[in-house]
Amino acid sequence: MPKKETADSVLAHTEAKLQFYTKYLERYLQILLAAKDVNKINIYDLYCGAGRYSDGQTGSAVRAVEAVSSAQAKITTDKVINLHLNDLNAAKVKKLRNLLAGKDSSEKQFFITFSRYEAFDLLKKIASKLPAQDRHTRNLIFIDPYGYKDIDKENLEAVLVTGRTELVLFLPIEQMYRFRLKAIDDEVDNPYIPLKNFIEQFELDVTKITSEKEFIVALESALKFQGKFFTASYSIRNHNRHLYGMFFITSHLYGLEKIVEVKWELDSQKGQGFTGENQLDIFLETDRLSVLRKAITALVSNGEADNLTLYELVIRKGFLPKHGNNVLRELCAEEVLYAIDAVERKSVRKGAYKLNYKEYKSRKPSVFFREGPGKKL
Incomplete structure (x- = not known):
């Protein structure tokens, strides 16, 4: 499903989401550029959008380019960095191509590529290539869909099992929690079928979940895939009080530490999330x-x-x-x-x-x- 823009400007919760992703990306790149056993870094943004909002603020794709530039300025190496930007919307990809023209550099071993796939079709293609991937390669995948209809548990696990990939996933928690009980019967109305599929895939016992916070905790636990991976969550509440969740999944405890650093940097009081009205206490x-x-x-x-x-x-x-x-x-x-x-x-x-x-x-x-x-x- 193509990414829908809920607003044509960067609202506070959108900025919080982008900061979570890009601040981690900055740490991720600097660590890997300095690591002796890594020679290639792949970054995938599966719902990249057009790169810039009408108010002039930049989206995830542009900020990723800026993060790469910053990391390469701090750590000089000949390691390859590939940034792959995907969106099903042809007009958005065209705008993004024009916006980023000349931003990559063969001299710095930084390459930008584009595609127009359904996001989880692309994820399947990525997963199929990972087993043959050089062990000195690392991957970061950013998945920021509108909704949860296309989320597939097996595809998520398939890109993680090699131990060379980390994943950031954004989900509309308030919406999922609100309608959870409408999606648990054997037969449900059509609008709730995607939620039913999601709940069943991740084996969530939503009848015992009585708050949005509990829903986030349950989903964070499910995304550990029976203890195979480390997972962290970060909650984001927008101006309309709708709650979203950022979920980070990695095979490495050090990767988890870096995302925990980001959480505490963005929420210095509790290291948990963004409400738009945090007051220092x-x-x-x-x-x-x-x-x-x-x-x-x-x-x-x-x-x-x-x-x-x-x-x-x-x-x-x-x-x-x-x-x-x-x-x-x-x-x-x-x-x-x-x-x-x-x-x-x-x-x-x-x-x-x-x-x-x-x-x-x-x-x-x-x-x-x-x-x-x-x-x-």
């Missing part, structure tokens, strides 16, 4: 950290935990390593927990808890955490 982050505190104490109470398991817990819960360090510092100061060096078997200095991806990737714990004041090591 110094207690919001404290309230959120209480959730992490409970999770950490519960994990440690079940037995000795290490810095690797705690790092993964922190990121999975939607927090940053700095949040984990702050909570651990408090717990150790209160003598609820204590930390010891895994090699020297002595207390570690305050705050040296080594919650980071480099340690996690090593698979060798360097700090252990136990309950109590730490008098007996």
Whole structure:
């Protein structure tokens, strides 16, 4: 289904969506351009639109080009970056071609291509090519449809299973939640058949979901594909109070950490979403950290935990390593927990808890955490 413009200007929630995508893209590109085992990066925007709104603001395609240019200016390499822009609307593709003429560069190994497919037909084509893809290639796919009719679970999983692809998906949560109960009978009215198909594909028990937030949580869980992937969500509420959800799916915990960074950058109080009316409240982050505190104490109470398991817990819960360090510092100061060096078997200095991806990737714990004041090591 072609992408419909809900407005011909960039409203606040549209800007929030674009920032989520492009801020992650900036991080993604810089990491991969610096990575030794990556030599090619493919970016796919399956519903790219015309590139510019009537108010002069730019869309996802133009911002992607700007992100590539910025990343290449910061990190000089000979790695290939391919940006593929797709939209079924021929007029939009034509406008976008003209807008981006001369923006790619063979000298910088940056190439822009265009197509006019139904988005999920293109996704099938991408999926069919991935098994034969060079292992040094990485892919990012941005799917921003109008609605959910064409979403196909098998196609999503097919592009993720190689472990070389990350995916950003935008969905109209308020609409899906509002009509969920009209789509669960054996026979439903035609307008609700696409929603019924979606609910059944992702095995959502919508009869037990009683809020939009619960719907997002349930869908985020379903998009982990039985634990095969890491997933994060970011909610966006527009000026009409309609709620949307951005969902990010990756095979790598480090990729999840980068998207969590974006969430906290866009919502510094709670790291959860955009409402258009967020007001600064110094207690919001404290309230959120209480959730992490409970999770950490519960994990440690079940037995000795290490810095690797705690790092993964922190990121999975939607927090940053700095949040984990702050909570651990408090717990150790209160003598609820204590930390010891895994090699020297002595207390570690305050705050040296080594919650980071480099340690996690090593698979060798360097700090252990136990309950109590730490008098007996």
